[in-house]
Amino acid sequence: MAEPPVIIWQQEVESVLRYRDLVPRLEDALGKFSRRDRAEVVQPVRAAVPLQKHSGFMGLMPTYMENDGVLSTKFVCFYKREKGSTLPAVQATVVLLDPERGNVKAVMDGEVITTMRTAAVSAISAKLLMASGAEVLAILGTGTQALSHYNIFTEMFSFKEVRVWSRTKENVERFVRSVGGGVRGCGSAEEAVRGADVIVTVTGSTEPVLHGQWVKAGAHVAAVGACRPDWRELDDVLMKSAVVYADSREGALSESGDVILSGAQVFAELGDVINGTRPAEREKTTVFKSLGMGVEDAVSAQLVFDQWTAKQTKP
Numbered sequence: 001m002a003e004p005p006v007i008i009w010q011q012e013v014e015s016v017l018r019y020r021d022l023v024p025r026l027e028d029a030l031g032k033f034s035r036r037d038r039a040e041v042v043q044p045v046r047a048a049v050p051l052q053k054h055s056g057f058m059g060l061m062p063t064y065m066e067n068d069g070v071l072s073t074k075f076v077c078f079y080k081r082e083k084g085s086t087l088p089a090v091q092a093t094v095v096l097l098d099p100e101r102g103n104v105k106a107v108m109d110g111e112v113i114t115t116m117r118t119a120a121v122s123a124i125s126a127k128l129l130m131a132s133g134a135e136v137l138a139i140l141g142t143g144t145q146a147l148s149h150y151n152i153f154t155e156m157f158s159f160k161e162v163r164v165w166s167r168t169k170e171n172v173e174r175f176v177r178s179v180g181g182g183v184r185g186c187g188s189a190e191e192a193v194r195g196a197d198v199i200v201t202v203t204g205s206t207e208p209v210l211h212g213q214w215v216k217a218g219a220h221v222a223a224v225g226a227c228r229p230d231w232r233e234l235d236d237v238l239m240k241s242a243v244v245y246a247d248s249r250e251g252a253l254s255e256s257g258d259v260i261l262s263g264a265q266v267f268a269e270l271g272d273v274i275n276g277t278r279p280a281e282r283e284k285t286t287v288f289k290s291l292g293m294g295v296e297d298a299v300s301a302q303l304v305f306d307q308w309t310a311k312q313t314k315p
């Protein structure tokens, strides 16, 4: 009989997961995904069950990496929250299985994984696509993803200025305090993004918050919110004038309102750039449309499991 599964909860995930370990694993996973080799990654587009009464969805994100022996699925519930709501926008659990026997090896908190792997993939997009000498970073949104994006973008790059905007002044002030200052709070999205070299959109908005006419030519945008076919964060002007990259072409064409409703073409996946099969158009305005992929959760969960197991066996 198989061993019972271990439970690895939030604090323990936090204590073992580090961006320096995660980033190379995610780069490798993005490259493998884009090769479409079924021995490397099998990952269907997320199935989303509507939770109509609660304005949300439960996403199911199964992934199998045969060569790496990794089998997992994430359950992620995400919601459109009304202004002032204190309920979380995203809750997630990752289940890691033994692919040979089919038993569950570990059940782990998926919030830290989702928060960190999403920010890490956006940072990889910036590493690949932002113009050299980028100085100004703008973040639209001040929630969970805003903080993780701030953390990794300031850890990986040396911006001279970081700006942030959110719907309320209180949210902006709270965010600035939470990161210990060093960030300029802005009164409007336009003020935050004008002249910025890199723009991160991490809002719960279902309407465009970022307009192409404000965006400097050659800027890189990492667009993380609006993960439903009728939700938007970016307007048509930006989508049609930028070179659009995605984590998954199929994901973008079935889940991204910014891609579907603007009619913009997906030029490449990030993995194509990593594999050298599509170019990084650094000198042009670029949008990375992030939807989130099961393979990102799979490699993150395996990393957590390995680190956690090593910690248990240390004398």
Ligand SMILES: NC(=O)C1=CN([C@@H]2O[C@H](COP(=O)(O)OP(=O)(O)OC[C@H]3O[C@@H](n4cnc5c(N)ncnc54)[C@H](O)[C@@H]3O)[C@@H](O)[C@H]2O)C=CC1
Residues within 6 Å of the ligand: 078, 079, 081, 088, 089, 090, 114, 118, 141, 142, 143, 144, 145, 146, 166, 167, 168, 171, 202, 203, 204, 205, 206, 207, 209, 224, 225, 226, 227, 290, 291, 292, 293
């Ligand atoms: N691409 C991916 O892999 C992932 C995407 N997400 C998405 O990222 C977004 C942010 O997630 P969290 O930071 O966890 O949420 P959160 O609730 O912690 O933060 C959301 C932020 O957006 C702001 N906001 C909400 N509605 C807005 C509107 N109409 N206009 C302007 N700002 C608005 C809120 O004030 C808050 O600052 C969500 O859309 C979520 O679904 C989350 C996880 C993974």
Ligand SMILES: O=C([O-])C1=[NH+]CCC1
Residues within 6 Å of the ligand: 076, 078, 090, 092, 114, 227, 291, 292, 293
């Ligand atoms: O990949 C993910 O976990 C999510 N994408 C959109 C909301 C949650």
